[in-house]
Amino acid sequence: MKWLSYRKLAKQAERLGINRLVRMIGSWRGLLVLTYHRVGNADACSFDRGVFSADEQLFRQQMEFVRDHFEVVTIVDVIEKPAHYWQHRQAVLITFDDGYVDNYEIAFPILKQLGIPALFFVATDFIDHQTIAWWDEIAWMMRQIPTDETADERDDKICEVVERYYGMIGSQADDYLEQLGRDLGCGRFKGKSPLWMNWDMLREMAANGMRFGGHTVTHPILTRIDESRLDHELSAGKRRLEAETGTAVEAFSYPVGNPDCLSVQLMEQTARQYQVAFSCYGGVNHASRGSRWNRLNLQRWPIYGPMRQFRITVTWPQLQN
Template sequence: MVLGGGLRPLASLLAPGGKRARLSVLIYHRVLAAPDALLPGEPDAMRFRWQMELLARYFNPLPLSEAVRRLREETLPPRAVSVTFDDGYADNMEIALPILQQVGVPATFFIATGYLDGGWMWNDKIIETLRRMPNGDLDLTDMGLDVYSLVNTADRLAAIEQILAWLKYLPGEERERRTQALTQHCHESFPRSLMMTSIQVRQLRQAGMEIGAHTHSHPILASLEQASAEQEIATSKARLEDLLGEPVRLFAYPNGKPGKDYLQEHVGITQNLNFEAAVSTAWGVASSRSDPWQLPRFTPWDRTPSRFMVRLLWNSCNEKTSIG
């Protein structure tokens, strides 16, 4: 896929190398076999392929660990970009990995270890419950919500968005209890293949991809006592190191908004646990002056190549040297 011939020089100007280097870090969660109207933010295989082809053609994709090291050393090439995935969905291995290998783009996969081998995250339970509900009214007034008319896909998507927003920042145990109550409205069982298996994590690493920690149960760290937050982070690191037989040096904060989802004390925990870098979801591009334990990232929502490239170029102008 070829765009304008001036894109590479423009990208080099906005994202130079060396002492003035800038690093863009992209966030993905899933890559779907086909578009899904209830998962509008997740790319399908076709969209993901052309995005990776554009990165390979116009940018310099690097493993995140190498990019962070070279950013510190001021040897990063121009147009540097790193691709990351959060959570540990099986489609990362089944759909994304073959595309990454074919186009020659490395990636880092941050794994929430508590969901390996058959687990389900609470938000996925909500989405799939609403997907499976028959047409008609869903009365959730007993949970402090509304009566939702589920007639078409737009209705279901609107209900999902409202319910997820309501549950997201509840205390973990209460959120799980309310999620369980809602899923009882659906009598279909969920498959055990949504998240990766331990074997698939090993296969990703054997394929040359990087593996990072993403806590054990994906909590809002800011809602936890410090000891519990440290246990969450340390447990995921230890389990992945045991699984892979090597140190795990990269970490991603769940949800990742600084000052809201994680606090400065959690940055200190990642340093004390010997992580070499950690990533947030603060939008922007990193430079050698950025905090390596709070690197910014952004999500490429775009559905056309031109918009995707514009977002990458625009992001290169938004340097983040400090967060919080």
């Protein structure tokens, strides 16, 4: 609901030219963190198209816009600077979640060229074993069956099934994938996923100023697993990333990152391994006007949609709080 009215507002503002005016005035202060997942041509993808944030051209446009209008900061700045430092800045941090290969093939050359040091949160089993993510597997299964639906109709159906899965816990979720494969007649996805980066790619990115953050080992929703597994997901993911990339891993992003994927206990546990942790909702982080700088729940905004939407997102992020 909130999103629909926001989009309408964005359209009106663009038409009236308010967007440009507000941008010139500078409407917000703090740290705005943007989340990307995949960059590339969603229409050619036989897995989940819902995780594409932008195509190559749009991504370049977005990064040029950020470079030209805001102060681009690194994760080291975020860790080292105190909360009050951000009160008077318009700082943007670019982040990616999961470890998709297009991050290396498409986004990395653009980031390198523009001098933008992004932070990549990686689930280590995706890199180590090239295992398929459940959302990609669901989309793959549903694309195996012939249909006379339009591409949009099928994407909507995939989205519904992915959301249904998201609500399940433990073995119920695995049973659901088995059942879905049986019902559709295609079975489960077999073999390795072609979608992930490898360690050599990550090392090359590290050598060119990119940094990495923990995103667990297997990408579970952390509020739904027991404490011993939680400890493993937080610590083993960090150790593996540090060993393979030779960089310090002090930041973490909670898988999925919605408010229901966080708890006080989870944040306490995360603080034992990481300096800062990011969710995936909300807007600007700052320590003024009654809001708090919470280093274990720094908010991020997921990017999708056309350039117009992007300009509004980074111009008026306070509307997302």
